[in-house]
Amino acid sequence: MKTKGDFMDTKAMKNKTNHFAATCSSVISGVISAFLVIVVVALPLIYDNSYFNILETKYKCFYMSVLAMLAVILVLGLIMLVIDLKEFQGEHAKNLFLALKPCNWKQTFRLADGAVIIFWLVSVISTLQSEYLYEAFWGNEGRYSGLFLMTLYVIMYFVVTRCWHYNKWVMQALFAAGLIVCYIGITDYFQLDILHFRGKVKPEQSTIFTSTIGNINTYTAYVALLMGAATAMFTIVKGWLKTCWYYLCMVVSFFAIILGCSDNAYLALGAMFALLPLLVFRNKQGVTRYLVVIATFATVIQCIDWINQAYADMVIGLDSLFQILVNLPGLLVLVVLLWCLAAGVFYYFRKKERENVAALLSGKKETTERAAKNMLVRIWLVVIILGLLAVIFMLIDANALGHGARYGSLGNYLVFNDSWGTNRGYIWRKSLGLYAAFPFMHKLFGFGPDTFGIMTTQSFMKDMIGTVGQVFDTAHNEYLQFLLTIGPIGLLAYLTFLIGNSWNMAKYWIIQNERNIKTVEAAGLPSECIGAIGCLFAVICYCAQALVNLNLPIATPVMWVLMSVGVAGCRKK
Numbered sequence: 001m002k003t004k005g006d007f008m009d010t011k012a013m014k015n016k017t018n019h020f021a022a023t024c025s026s027v028i029s030g031v032i033s034a035f036l037v038i039v040v041v042a043l044p045l046i047y048d049n050s051y052f053n054i055l056e057t058k059y060k061c062f063y064m065s066v067l068a069m070l071a072v073i074l075v076l077g078l079i080m081l082v083i084d085l086k087e088f089q090g091e092h093a094k095n096l097f098l099a100l101k102p103c104n105w106k107q108t109f110r111l112a113d114g115a116v117i118i119f120w121l122v123s124v125i126s127t128l129q130s131e132y133l134y135e136a137f138w139g140n141e142g143r144y145s146g147l148f149l150m151t152l153y154v155i156m157y158f159v160v161t162r163c164w165h166y167n168k169w170v171m172q173a174l175f176a177a178g179l180i181v182c183y184i185g186i187t188d189y190f191q192l193d194i195l196h197f198r199g200k201v202k203p204e205q206s207t208i209f210t211s212t213i214g215n216i217n218t219y220t221a222y223v224a225l226l227m228g229a230a231t232a233m234f235t236i237v238k239g240w241l242k243t244c245w246y247y248l249c250m251v252v253s254f255f256a257i258i259l260g261c262s263d264n265a266y267l268a269l270g271a272m273f274a275l276l277p278l279l280v281f282r283n284k285q286g287v288t289r290y291l292v293v294i295a296t297f298a299t300v301i302q303c304i305d306w307i308n309q310a311y312a313d314m315v316i317g318l319d320s321l322f323q324i325l326v327n328l329p330g331l332l333v334l335v336v337l338l339w340c341l342a343a344g345v346f347y348y349f350r351k352k353e354r355e356n357v358a359a360l361l362s363g364k365k366e367t368t369e370r371a372a373k374n375m376l377v378r379i380w381l382v383v384i385i386l387g388l389l390a391v392i393f394m395l396i397d398a399n400a401l402g403h404g405a406r407y408g409s410l411g412n413y414l415v416f417n418d419s420w421g422t423n424r425g426y427i428w429r430k431s432l433g434l435y436a437a438f439p440f441m442h443k444l445f446g447f448g449p450d451t452f453g454i455m456t457t458q459s460f461m462k463d464m465i466g467t468v469g470q471v472f473d474t475a476h477n478e479y480l481q482f483l484l485t486i487g488p489i490g491l492l493a494y495l496t497f498l499i500g501n502s503w504n505m506a507k508y509w510i511i512q513n514e515r516n517i518k519t520v521e522a523a524g525l526p527s528e529c530i531g532a533i534g535c536l537f538a539v540i541c542y543c544a545q546a547l548v549n550l551n552l553p554i555a556t557p558v559m560w561v562l563m564s565v566g567v568a569g570c571r572k573k
Contacts, residue, residue, distance in 0.1 A: 130448025535566025
């Protein structure tokens with residue numbers, strides 16, 4: 001028979017066990033937080049010898065940070081294991097291994113988790129069957145995006161999503177470092193060269209490098225991450241201080257991404273503007289803030305046009321899609337109308353606040369809000385579908401029917417030929433032809449991670465130089481690159497990973513928003529929910545611009561970090 005003292009001892013032991021588990025979890029999470037801050041701050045800002053070895057420098061920064069984090073976690077884990085065996089008979093270690101048993105995988109892994117594991121396994125097979133195993137593993141003949149780097153991405157993803165407790169300061173560190181990067185990039189547009197980098201490169205190459213990132217395409221890919229996160233968080237956050245902070249980050253990123261002088265920026269912008277309403281139109285604040293976002297972007301475009309006119313001899317200048325935007329009839333009038341519309345909608349919703357509170361108390365607010373948001377979301381879905389159909393029609397009309405001239409300067413983007421997208425049309429055509437000639441195993445698993453340059457130089461180097469006057473060592477399309485290097489299974493797994501996690505983050509926000517609507521005084525969403533939506537749109541913007549860009553260990557590690565942070569934020573603890 002157990003005495004009162006026995007029960008007291010059991011309770012004390014249980015409290016001690018719980019305290020040990022909480023302490024271990026907190027320590028590991030702290031180590032991961034330090035790693036995440038290092039990546040989002042140091043990686044964008046670090047450089048050595050200006051632009052000459054910037055890729056190598058950032059690559060080393062990332063993989064050394066990951067390895068250091070894993071080493072620290074391993075040492076701490078061994079210490080904790082010894083304490084667990086000594087004090088608790090290995091109870092915590094047993095629970096950990098039980099969670100990893102196959103019978104518990106359904107609770108442990110999601111679809112996206114399984115997809116990224118398949119992505120890694122296919123990359124391993126692709127490397128092993130490659131004629132260039134060493135190069136496929138290290139990516140040293142490409143952009144260092146071989147199996148080694150992919151392995152670090154996957155390990156980091158699982159470590160962060162399983163062992164880290166969301167910390168809002170990681171996102172704030174991202175924005176703080178991002179503002180510095182954007183500031184330097186904007187000053188480079190004015191040819192101030194405050195870091196004295198451009199004077200060290202050839203004059204004809206000086207405008208294709210900027211800030212502490214390097215190539216302008218990579219720079220706009222990085223800024224797209226900041227822009228997507230800041231814009232999404234601005235639309236849903238409450239509190240004037242936070243609102244002003246995210247608005248500042250959004251405005252700076254708008255200026256930076258346009259002044260980056262790369263057209264991949266507009267793919268990121270288009271994806272963000274198209275998809276953001278599907279989430280934020282679910283409440284009144286989201287509708288108002290989205291109108292403010294559109295009005296702000298239009299204002300930025302108008303301001304940049306005025307700057308280019310006033311300081312034509314000081315700035316680099318912009319062409320291509322920017323000129324199409326600034327030449328829209330009545331741009332200034334449109335800016336004024338958008339701000340008036342935003343102000344009008346804001347005033348209307350403020351006027352209805354008292355009625356909404358009364359409706360909530362009577363049980364009618366939830367129904368009204370749900371009906372309104374469903375209508376707005378459905379209307380926007382129709383707008384997106386109509387927009388896609390219009391684009392498809394123009395593409396068919398410009399290419400199959402040969403009517404590209406009727407679209408004026410926009411026709412340069414609609415008509416696909418070898419010169420399209422700074423000769424991307426050429427390398428895409430040659431890449432697909434190269435893939436069609438692959439043997440069966442290479443068709444299935446690719447030629448090996450980051451071996452695209454080896455394939456092209458061996459197959460049609462003379463043709464590249466003779467036709468477009470340059471050598472392509474990447475496909476300048478992340479998805480096409482994966483098709484050739486790791487095959488269709490790896491590409492499908494990667495897309496499933498991206499889409500699956502994006503859906504999980506979006507679903508988490510929808511659930512939290514529904515709960516918030518049901519309250520009389522909506523106190524705002526949890527910080528991890530706001531952060532998850534920021535990460536979601538950062539990933540969306542990155543994925544959109546990746547259609548015409550390449551993955552490098554500069555912006556891509558930041559995307560994987562934000563994906564991991566977002567998933568960790570919405571994961572059930």
